Amino acid sequence: MNPIDLVYLDSIGSMLDQLAAERQMAVASGSNERAGELQRRIEELTVRRQQVARRLFGVIPAAAN
Numbered sequence: 001m002n003p004i005d006l007v008y009l010d011s012i013g014s015m016l017d018q019l020a021a022e023r024q025m026a027v028a029s030g031s032n033e034r035a036g037e038l039q040r041r042i043e044e045l046t047v048r049r050q051q052v053a054r055r056l057f058g059v060i061p062a063a064a065n
Helices: 003-028 032-057
Strands: none
Touching: 003 032
């Protein structure tokens, strides 16, 4: 198993956490367009995380959002 892939997988998780927090703030402030952009990015990163996890472990982790 490549340790760089594990670090990458962890960093994707951290980015997802940050984007989810930003999305919550955007929704709370009524910035629906920004919330939509953030949601699309969350979805893209979730797919990427699933691809990396599948390659590393042969499984798909639960969605972060």
